[in-house]
Amino acid sequence: NAFKVLDDTMVVNTSGTQTGLLGDQSTATWQAGTGTTESLVSPSKVKSAIINNLPTPKSFAESYVTYSGSTPTQVDGYGFSSVSRPAVGQTSFLFSTAQPDTNYVVDIKFQGGIGASDARWSSWVYAKSTTGYTVIFRFVTLAAGDVDLWTTARRLT
Numbered sequence: 001n002a003f004k005v006l007d008d009t010m011v012v013n014t015s016g017t018q019t020g021l022l023g024d025q026s027t028a029t030w031q032a033g034t035g036t037t038e039s040l041v042s043p044s045k046v047k048s049a050i051i052n053n054l055p056t057p058k059s060f061a062e063s064y065v066t067y068s069g070s071t072p073t074q075v076d077g078y079g080f081s082s083v084s085r086p087a088v089g090q091t092s093f094l095f096s097t098a099q100p101d102t103n104y105v106v107d108i109k110f111q112g113g114i115g116a117s118d119a120r121w122s123s124w125v126y127a128k129s130t131t132g133y134t135v136i137f138r139f140v141t142l143a144a145g146d147v148d149l150w151t152t153a154r155r156l157t
Contacts, residue, residue: 011038050066053067060104061153066101072149086134093147100154102128108135109150 011020012114020038029035061079074083081096106125123137
């Protein structure tokens with residue numbers, strides 16, 4: 001007492017031209033994303049296809065820098081050939097290998113002895129290039145103490 005349709009049944013318009021397919025298409029067609037034949041597909045297959053094809057940002061450089069006095073020292077990390085202090089409130093990072101473009105993001109985190117419970121800071125990336133970048137940070141409430149700086153550079157594509 002049930003109506004059944006065979007897998008891979010063509011859906012056609014009144015002229016007999018195929019407009020879709022009731023059934024699966026090959027995995028290669030889904031992965032390439034080039035097939036134009038409409039077909040029925042489950043929500044879980046759509047979700048899986050989206051998740052499996054999202055770009056994953058890849059870290060290519062990471063640095064943990066202790067900043068005591070005027071000299072930054074990289075104590076952990078990879079992907080940088082040097083870390084320097086070009087000016088007060090600035091830390092420059094030079095990549096070990098130049099990047100093909102500036103299509104990367106930089107995460108910045110501070111920790112350590114700022115010295116005041118209500119100290120606030122702001123930071124931003126300045127002079128981003130294929131060879132590195134400079135982080136500028138400013139303290140609203142400047143207090144005694146050392147600052148530790150974490151940065152991570154990740155490719156967007």
